[in-house]
Amino acid sequence: MVLEAKHLRKVFQSGALLKKGQEKVAVDDVSFQLKTGESLAIVGESGSGKSTVARLVMRLIEASKGEIVWQGQDVTNMSARQLRQHRQHIQMVFQDPFASLNPRMRIWESVAEGLRVHAPELNQSQRQEKVADMLERCGLSASTMQRYPHQFSGGQRQRIGIARALIVKPKVLVLDEPVSALDVSVQAQILNLLADIQADMGVAYLFISHDLSVVRHIAHRVLVMFQGKVVEEGSVLDVFTKPQHEYTQNLLAARPITHPSERQDIT
Amino acid sequence: MLEIKDLSLAIQHQETATMAVKNIALTISKGRVLGLVGESGCGKTLTAQAVLRLGEYQGIERVNGDILWHGESVFDMSDKRLRAMRGGQVAMIFQEPMTALNPVFSIGSQMVEVIRLHLGLSKSQAKEHAIHYLKDVGLDEAEELLNQYPDSLSGGMRQRVLIAMAMSLHPECIIADEPTTALDVSVQKRIIALLRKLQKENNLGMLLVTHDFGLVAEMCDDVVVMYAGEVVESGSVLDIFDHPAHPYTQALMGCRPEMVKEGESLTVIEGQVPAPGTWPKGCHFSPRCSRASEACQIKAIAANAWQDSGHQARCIHVQEQA
Numbered sequence: 001m002v003l004e005a006k007h008l009r010k011v012f013q014s015g016a017l018l019k020k021g022q023e024k025v026a027v028d029d030v031s032f033q034l035k036t037g038e039s040l041a042i043v044g045e046s047g048s049g050k051s052t053v054a055r056l057v058m059r060l061i062e063a064s065k066g067e068i069v070w071q072g073q074d075v076t077n078m079s080a081r082q083l084r085q086h087r088q089h090i091q092m093v094f095q096d097p098f099a100s101l102n103p104r105m106r107i108w109e110s111v112a113e114g115l116r117v118h119a120p121e122l123n124q125s126q127r128q129e130k131v132a133d134m135l136e137r138c139g140l141s142a143s144t145m146q147r148y149p150h151q152f153s154g155g156q157r158q159r160i161g162i163a164r165a166l167i168v169k170p171k172v173l174v175l176d177e178p179v180s181a182l183d184v185s186v187q188a189q190i191l192n193l194l195a196d197i198q199a200d201m202g203v204a205y206l207f208i209s210h211d212l213s214v215v216r217h218i219a220h221r222v223l224v225m226f227q228g229k230v231v232e233e234g235s236v237l238d239v240f241t242k243p244q245h246e247y248t249q250n251l252l253a254a255r256p257i258t259h260p261s262e263r264q265d266i267t
Numbered sequence: 268m269l270e271i272k273d274l275s276l277a278i279q280h281q282e283t284a285t286m287a288v289k290n291i292a293l294t295i296s297k298g299r300v301l302g303l304v305g306e307s308g309c310g311k312t313l314t315a316q317a318v319l320r321l322g323e324y325q326g327i328e329r330v331n332g333d334i335l336w337h338g339e340s341v342f343d344m345s346d347k348r349l350r351a352m353r354g355g356q357v358a359m360i361f362q363e364p365m366t367a368l369n370p371v372f373s374i375g376s377q378m379v380e381v382i383r384l385h386l387g388l389s390k391s392q393a394k395e396h397a398i399h400y401l402k403d404v405g406l407d408e409a410e411e412l413l414n415q416y417p418d419s420l421s422g423g424m425r426q427r428v429l430i431a432m433a434m435s436l437h438p439e440c441i442i443a444d445e446p447t448t449a450l451d452v453s454v455q456k457r458i459i460a461l462l463r464k465l466q467k468e469n470n471l472g473m474l475l476v477t478h479d480f481g482l483v484a485e486m487c488d489d490v491v492v493m494y495a496g497e498v499v500e501s502g503s504v505l506d507i508f509d510h511p512a513h514p515y516t517q518a519l520m521g522c523r524p525e526m527v528k529e530g531e532s533l534t535v536i537e538g539q540v541p542a543p544g545t546w547p548k549g550c551h552f553s554p555r556c557s558r559a560s561e562a563c564q565i566k567a568i569a570a571n572a573w574q575d576s577g578h579q580a581r582c583i584h585v586q587e588q589a
Contacts, residue, residue, distance in 0.1 A: 045451040045452070045453065046422075046451055153539050154307075155539065156539075183306040183307050183478060184306070184478065184480075184519065184522045184523060185306060185518070185519060185522045185535065185536045186306075186539070187522070187524075188522040188523075188524070188533035188534065188535045188536075189535045189537075191524065191533055192532045192533050192535060195532060210451065210452065212452070213523070213524040213525045214524050216524065216525075217524035217525075217527070217533070218524075250453060251452065251453065253456075254452040254453040254455070254456040255452060255481075256452070256455070256456075256479065256481025256482065256484070256485065257481060257484045257485055258480075258481065258484060258523070258525050258526075259484055259508055260484045260485075260487075260504045260505060260508055262484065263484070263485060
């Protein structure tokens with residue numbers, strides 16, 4: 001086991017959408033374990049708290065309660081300096097490949113950022129070499145590394161985002177809806193890439209998604225969230241073929257059909 | 268009812284015009300739903316917007332071809348005539364229910380305004396009318412809803428309001444551009460059921476723009492597949508699902524995660540869609556096509572290069588695969 005979340009809870013207080021004194025429990029008593037090299041998917045609809053869990057795990061926001069444990073070490077109370085070191089092990093890929101790259105940085109600089117922190121001994125040409133290797137690993141030609149983000153399509157930008165996360169050789173990738181903004185043909189390319197990388201490097205994925213067919217394809221285990229709570233957890237096969245909780249059953253029933261013959265006649 | 272004939276559109280930008288949509292032809296009949304399918308940037312939204320001449324405000328120009336509404340060219344319509352057609356006869360439902368409603372007016376005032384404009388009802392009649400249609404789309408607390416503002420509604424409710432607004436003007440035809448894309452799956456399912464019910468009950472013609480084959484499977488009678496500004500295949504929904512003919516349609520259908528068994532990798536289409544202005548000379552799909560030959564790259568391929576009773580594909584190699 002590499003990563004464990006214990007009884008995570010996040011309460012938002014009077015933010016942009018809340019009146020003064022009002023509270024919103026976004027995540028309530030969420031626990032899970034992520035094992036080396038496996039993919040755990042968190043599924044749920046908007047507002048279920050799944051992205052909040054991702055941000056808590058990364059400590060991009062602080063938990064109101066609960067603990068995140070990394071190989072026996074408590075992440076929740078790490079100092080800023082310790083956290084910085086810790087981020088070598090756990091990296092994140094975001095949903096929107098258009099918003100997650102700095103438009104004023106050449107892409108090799110964006111990808112190399114992690115190396116400046118985690119491998120400060122490397123000089124510029126060594127860093128460039130590593131970036132070139134990683135970009136090629138992610139399906140981009142090394143000759144593109146001097147370009148800027150706007151010169152790339154959505155799918156290519158997501159490849160850059162993945163290369164940027166992988167460059168420090170993390171043990172865990174937190175992926176927040178990594179293919180939701182992509183066309184189905186590009187989505188297939190990225191999903192295959194993620195599967196290859198996992199087989200190759202043994203990275204564990206915490207995969208946040210609302211798309212059940214994507215989850216079924218990529219995940220080993222699934223956590224279903226509803227209104228901040230985990231309502232069901234199990235292997236992909238169990239959750240998809242023998243859903244126990246009513247919410248999971250409804251979610252599965254709402255999946256889009258795959259052939260016109262499945263149409264239910266309307267009354 | 269609605270016929271798009273050989274339509275080409277170009278994007279005007281700083282004195283240069285780039286062809287974005289080339290020789291599109293399709294027909295929407297009363298009571299039938301036509302799915303216009305393709306990936307981002309293939310020109311499907313531009314085509315749909317051209318029906319109501321909405322692209323003109325964004326520098327989209329007609330190069331050739333025509334769009335006929337009951338035989339009348341929309342490009343020859345006067346502004347007054349066009350205004351009456353927009354909403355009144357052909358309604359549009361947009362992808363973003365967040366941006367399609369004006370945040371500073373209540374739902375009621377926005378609905379009453381268009382109803383009065385198109386149907387010439389009094390204020391109180393228009394309000395009754397609005398309430399009737401809000402209830403029709405499953406918004407039971409319609410009276411209260413009229414006084415609310417868009418920001419207090421969920422995405423699904425906003426989409427219902429837009430559908431009610433569209434239906435309240437008794438259109439004959441609806442253009443729906445990705446009507447469920449921004450919604451959660453369970454909400455999607457309900458909106459799809461609602462659209463199908465309204466379409467059937469009112470015998471509406473519908474042009475449904477989408478990239479989602481699930482939505483096509485749920486709703487469409489006929490399908491037109493676009494790639495890089497061209498129609499590559501058209502046929503009945505069963506033609507497309509059971510016997511896709513064009514290599515692009517086949518590849519696109521195969522990319523869906525539900526199409527492979529556990530542990531298999533997904534089928535991919537290598538490379539990416541060429542942007543307008545960088546289309547290849549022959550078949551637009553040829554650089555990414557496993558079946559492409561020299562003949563595919565020499566000159567443009569006719570839309571009906573292959574056909575079989577209403578099912579057409581822009582491909583010269585379809586025969587060979589049999």
